[in-house]
Amino acid sequence: MPEGYKGRAKNYPVSIAPMMDWTDRHYRYMMRLITKKTLLYTEMIAAEAIIRGDKQMLLDFQPIEHPIAVQLGGSDPDVLAKAAVICEDWGYDEIDLNVGCPSSRVQEGRFGACLMAQPDLVAECVEAMRSRVKIPVTVKHRIGIDSLDKYEDLLNFVERVAPTECDRFTVHARIAILGGLNPKQNRTIPPLRYEDVYALKEQFPELCIEINGGIKTYDQMQGHLDRVDAVMLGRAAYEDPFMFAKVDELFFGEGENKVTRRDVVEAMVPYIERDNADKQLPIIRITRHMLGLFRGQRGARYWRRSLSEKAKQQSRDPKLMLDVLDEMGF
Ligand SMILES: Cc1cc2nc3c(=O)[nH]c(=O)nc-3n(C[C@H](O)[C@H](O)[C@H](O)COP(=O)(O)O)c2cc1C
Structure with a gap:
């Protein structure tokens, strides 16, 4: 200051x-x-x-x-x-x-x-x-x-x-x-x-x-x-x-932050489930903010494309993000 x-x-x-x-x-x-x-x-x-x-x-x-x-x-x-x-x-x-x-x-x-x-x-x-x-x-x-x-x-x-x-x-x-x-x-x-x-x-x-x-x-x-x-x-x-x-x-001036991209995705799954509990809306309204999460990483394009395709299919299950991560080997 x-x-x-x-x-x-x-x-x-x-x-x-x-x-x-x-x-x-x-x-x-x-x-x-x-x-x-x-x-x-x-x-x-x-x-x-x-x-x-x-x-x-x-x-x-x-x-x-x-x-x-x-x-x-x-x-x-x-x-x-x-x-x-x-x-x-x-x-x-x-x-x-x-x-x-x-x-x-x-x-x-x-x-x-x-x-x-x-x-x-x-x-x-x-x-x-x-x-x-x-x-x-x-x-x-x-x-x-x-x-x-x-x-x-x-x-x-x-x-x-x-x-x-x-x-x-x-x-x-x-x-x-x-x-x-x-x-x-x-x-x-x-x-x-x-x-x-x-x-x-x-x-x-x-x-x-x-x-x-x-x-x-x-x-x-x-x-x-x-x-x-x-x-x-x-x-x-x-x-x-x-x-x-x-x-x-x-x-x-904080200590080292050990969070990984996978941690973020894993934490977003229950968040989306909670948010969607009574609405069952397509998850794209939330996952759209996650498209850049793997920017600069191997598989970044695959991540974006997979999430966008699931969005087109009006997917409602956030766990599909974990499948994509597995496919990427993350
Ligand atoms: C999609 C988008 C929406 C924005 N909406 C607002 C806004 O609601 N209020 C505001 O003060 N600036 C808004 N901005 C401007 C940003 O706050 C920021 O001043 C601008 O993007 C320049 O910073 P950057 O080069 O780091 O992006 C918006 C920018 C973008 C890209």
């Missing part, structure tokens, strides 16, 4: 990014079999939905998932504050505000990345939430949007939000182009500008600054950690989940 930092956030040097459709409770359960320490995030949840919708469906998680942050979408301070209170009561460890999503649906709701142009409103939102909950309140944002694409614009944003004592700034180190690019393009086309995030940390050493975007290897993670307080991984954590088996040891 930065020297002089007086906020509420604990120091999590590594986190896994909020990702719609990907970081659901099943994925998070699997990741907890691999890393105990990494901070996990939910998918973005609209604050309005939390207040009016099916809270159980939207918010439920299992104790094993701690530490876990809920990411909120919204731009009305009062609505966000109400949703934050509900999330705190539900047991979440942190609340994060989404100021990075460029989708047109989110723009219509006037939240997400377009809030980069309204730092005063973001400050109001953070203040409203922070005054109502005791847990940390953080912001995940971009380095800029559209023509607000200079370092000075990023500086202006952080300078205006910092006095709220926002507990962490997680910076996706590329701008978002709201008019011309779709969300996927907005994660690849604008170039990464890590230097801007480092400069921010140098300028505000007392703030907790986390860097995000394009980070894939332990060396890259360590390189960033030499310059900022934390690193957040998104796609790499989904495409190669088992890379997190070394994270607790390398970045949280």
Whole structure:
């Protein structure tokens, strides 16, 4: 944690990014079999939905998932504050505000990345939430949007939000182009500008600054950690989940983690059986998160193909994963 930092956030040097459709409770359960320490995030949840919708469906998680942050979408301070209170009561460890999503649906709701142009409103939102909950309140944002694409614009944003004592700034180190690019393009086309995030940390050493975007290897993670307080991984954590088996040891000072890929699959079988007990749904809704588990290993393609084929057959029995492992000789 930065020297002089007086906020509420604990120091999590590594986190896994909020990702719609990907970081659901099943994925998070699997990741907890691999890393105990990494901070996990939910998918973005609209604050309005939390207040009016099916809270159980939207918010439920299992104790094993701690530490876990809920990411909120919204731009009305009062609505966000109400949703934050509900999330705190539900047991979440942190609340994060989404100021990075460029989708047109989110723009219509006037939240997400377009809030980069309204730092005063973001400050109001953070203040409203922070005054109502005791847990940390953080912001995940971009380095800029559209023509607000200079370092000075990023500086202006952080300078205006910092006095709220926002507990962490997680910076996706590329701008978002709201008019011309779709969300996927907005994660690849604008170039990464890590230097801007480092400069921010140098300028505000007392703030907790986390860097995000394009980070894939332990060396890259360590390189960033030499310059900022934390690193957040998104796609790499989904495409190669088992890379997190070394994270607790390398970045949280824990002992060696002896978990194997087979252990993860074996633990997911009863998990899926429990989850499916009264529903008997196709297991693909959970096993889809496991496709990358053998990435880089002999048999990885066979694993993916077998799981995908079973999915097409609408399989309901998770034990078939053990048969695939046997066939692979794992
Ligand atoms: C499928 C997908 C869904 C995403 N959904 C969200 C989201 O709900 N909230 C958010 O702040 N960012 C979201 N993102 C962006 C990621 O959190 C992250 O900022 C981005 O992928 C860059 O990090 P990476 O290069 O490590 O993947 C999403 C990314 C992906 C790939």
